[in-house]
Amino acid sequence: MATIKDVSKLAGVSVATVSRVLNRSGYVHEETERKVLQAIKTLNYTPNFVARSLSNKRTSTIGLMVPDITNPFFPELARAVEDVMQLYGYTTILANSDESAQKEKQYIEALKQRYIDGFILASTALTADEVHTFDMPVVVLDRAVLSDKVPLVTSKNREGARKATEFLLAQGCRKIAHLRGPAQLMNADERCQGYLDVAEREKWFHSGLIASGNYDMKRATEAALTLLKEHPDIDGIFAGNDMMAIGAMRAAQTLGISIPENLAIVGFDGIAMGEIVYPELTTVAQPIYDMGALAARMLIKMIEKQPLDSLYYELDVQLIERGTTRKV
Incomplete structure (x- = not known):
């Protein structure tokens, strides 16, 4: 040895x-x-990390909290965090919160007792005040807490949603619905607002064209079925994440609606699954790997008491055109 x-x-x-x-x-x-x-x-x-942790209460271990490990966005994010952490000798422990504040608190307390060095929170059911009580380095990833003291890595959610909605209009869509994420979740609110920035200028717009899919494929399928039955003239859907967009595709296929000829769909995230479904999903892609890697580097700096260049990073997004929208 x-x-x-x-x-x-x-x-x-x-x-x-x-x-x-x-x-x-x-x-x-x-x-x-x-x-x-x-x-x-x-x-x-x-x-010998065990001996080292006994002397300095450091374990070179961090916790990564995600809300839903079944959503492919979060394993892709976790891969980036783990890659960077491993490069610098840190181990990453993955915790799945199911959007539950109680589960988040239980995980955090359990990991703190094991001298964990810091957290990356991609799930933030906790309030900013609760995050401030951790007494250890914390970086929030993708989902913001309302605090200017907690470092955050996110993407341009509102701008990306505007791009998606404007793209559907440019495709010739004349009545565009929106499947939004959970209420009071900042990135879901920002994406909904980006849709509203564009849709509210249009004569066809009304609040009944917005339905909650909760960032979940099954819920989104049910919501899209209701929308398409109540408003059969909907010819475009902007979904707040790719899983909901895939749910909308399932709803359209159930109703015999042709994609993209009679219904164009745009998602948000850029997960790999979007290239597997048929037709392939047009999406607003976040730089998922870059987001995870940046959050990891920020946390390492905080653990090592090095200054951060910035507490807030909002990364660019890119609209990727695929088969769920029409060629014009």
């Missing part, structure tokens, strides 16, 4: 330098750090 001395010898540095790299303490030149990390990988060296 390799030792820290073996790592220092292979990397051509002192044991103290290897220790600084492992503990993320003190300055180490970037090239030196790279050599040490490569030596660790080559020797398959495993530091």
Whole structure:
């Protein structure tokens, strides 16, 4: 079994330098750090994290809280977080909250007792005041809490929703419905508002064209069935996430409505599943991997008491045209 001395010898540095790299303490030149990390990988060296945690109450472990692991958006996000954390010697523990504040609190208390070093929250059923009581580094990802003190990584939700709705209008759609996410969820509200920014200018718009799909495929299928039965002249749907868009596709297929000839559909997220369904889903794609990786790097800086360049990042989105919209 390799030792820290073996790592220092292979990397051509002192044991103290290897220790600084492992503990993320003190300055180490970037090239030196790279050599040490490569030596660790080559020797398959495993530091004694248990002993280290007993001395400094650090475990090089972080928690990642997601609301629904069955939604493919969150495993893609988790992959990015885990990749970056692993690169810097951290282990990621995944917790699924089911949008429950009680479950979030239980997970957080359990992990804090194990000297976890910080959290990334992609599920925020908790209030800002509750997040502030964690007494450890926290980064919120995708779903905001109402606080200017908690670092946040998100995307341009409202702008993306406007792009989606304007695109459907440009396709010739004359009555566009919206499947929105959960009430009081900031990114769902922003996407709904982006739809409203465009739709409220149109004579056909009324509030009955907005239905809740709760970011869930089954709920969205039921909501879309109701919308399409009550308003058979709907010829466009903007869904607040891709899972709801796929639910809308199922509803249309159940009713024998042809996509995209009689109904155009645009989702939001850019998950890989959108390329598997038929027709392939037109979507407003978030930079999912970049969001997760950025949140991970921010948390590492906070754990290591390094300053953040910014507390707020809002990343660009991209409309990707596929088979659920018409070629014009």
